[in-house]
Amino acid sequence: MRKFSFGKYALAIYSLLAIIYLLIPIGYTFAFSFNDSVKSNISWRGFTLDKWTGVCNQQGVCEAFANSVLIGVISTVIATTLGTMIAIALVRYRFKFRSAVSLLLFLPMATPEVVLGAGLASQFLSMGTQKGLLTIIIAHVMFCLSFVVVTVKARVASLDPSLEEAGRDLYGSPTQVFWKITFPLLLPGIISAALLAFALSFDDFIITNFNAGPETTFPKFVYTAAARGIPAEANVIGSAVFILAIAIVMTVQIRTSIKQKRLSK
């Protein structure tokens, strides 16, 4: 028995170390957002809040960030709409060529990003399309779509169809049944899919780099800056986004656990 409990602690310690390993670069990025650096942000030169209060003083950081948010929001709205429709069709309807449709949805997730990026870029090149915001958004919707389908599909599958039947029995029109019953029940799944899509879009660099042309995004800014040293202001943006995202995840988790407690009573 003693050996067994030792094994238990070993596993706990191993897991703790793994988690610490995962968190080290986050802590580092956060700490160096307070660095009183001049040009490159490599060695520690003292604590300052200046980089936080004057993020936009650094040329290009805020423009890149605003671009990324804009691209993220538009791509998320389009990808979530198209993806939710597909997810509903996959679970609720019978149709021909199902396996071909599944394959088409699976393939973008199994394709390396360089291939997706270079492929779209050569299509834009042969069509003579000018690269810019529009081409970035087209690319982002493409790679977010399948992830939205997977996320929403799980929620549709767990939905009890008898609730919609009840709606129809009470003479609700198909539109009414959808907006009053199906949609609200799907909403948690749609929200998590949208958050995932936004996160994927916001952090994408590889595909964006092939299709951005002169346009810049936050990851592209960081990549370009890496050659001469990344300014601390980039760390500020990264840390602020991190704090916001963690706050959203925590809120969602707490809300669901409260709901579950209420339901189990």
Add this chain to the structure above:
Amino acid sequence: MAFAAFGQNTGPSAKAPPKSGRVAWILLLPGLMYLGLFFLTPLFSLIITSLQVPDVSGEIGRYQYGFAIENYWLVIESYWPHIIRSFTYALAATVLALLISYPLAYFIGVKARRRPLLQGLMLTLVIAPFFISFLLRTIAWKQIFSNESWIVNTLQSTGLLAGDQYLVGTPFMVIFGLTYAFIPFMTLPIYSTLERLDIRYLEAGADLYASPVTTFRKITLPLSLPGIISGTLLTFIPIAGDYVNASRDFLGSTETAMIGNVVETNYLQINDYPAASALSVLLMLAILLLVTFYVKRSGTDDLL
């Protein structure tokens, strides 16, 4: 998780009477047409570009349609070390990520099951790296292991590294960065299979006098196999195509360049579109072959 999700429950749910016909296609078509236009057509476009020949005008970066199959031999000849390197790095990083992720996923999914708060917290911490820019995380490692860092100084003074040896720019560092970046992609799918594992099976194993090792090998491991398969695919594929970690401005050097780096340089800097496209097509084919073979061997045919 994504890969596993496509395998399961693809048909209409048993509870709902499956509806058929036009409505399904109205829901499907916009999204599928989008993928046709911006995913499938680009792949064909890539194949066409890979066969192009230099323009008669001789201008740099201008190409015309052709059927230059030799483009493929040329890129294999020039870049075979990069191709081998990409797959070696991807294999090493995937194995390392599995070794780190499996025990972690087991702890969160099985041991922490009776403490929902701990489980939730640990899961949040596992996905926490997703919320901070991938590039900033990679740069953080570069600076932590930079030539002037205390880690390198300590290694040099203890003799583990020679005085003129550094970490940044070495294959070790690139594999380290790749492993780090993709651990959550490995941990989450394994966690989601282990989380559903019925503990009574393990108790039954122990009751029948199986050693913990045997119980693990005969029960836990086979039952978590779908998670391992999705996890390894979700890490291996993006790693094989990654070019950030191996880039000279991040953790690599010219000696660590992978396929992705070559594609980027050829496409975006030298404008040698045919070579970049031929390499991309080769990478895509290799990945598809590998996925099909791997999925067949592991006996989960319903994945595709």
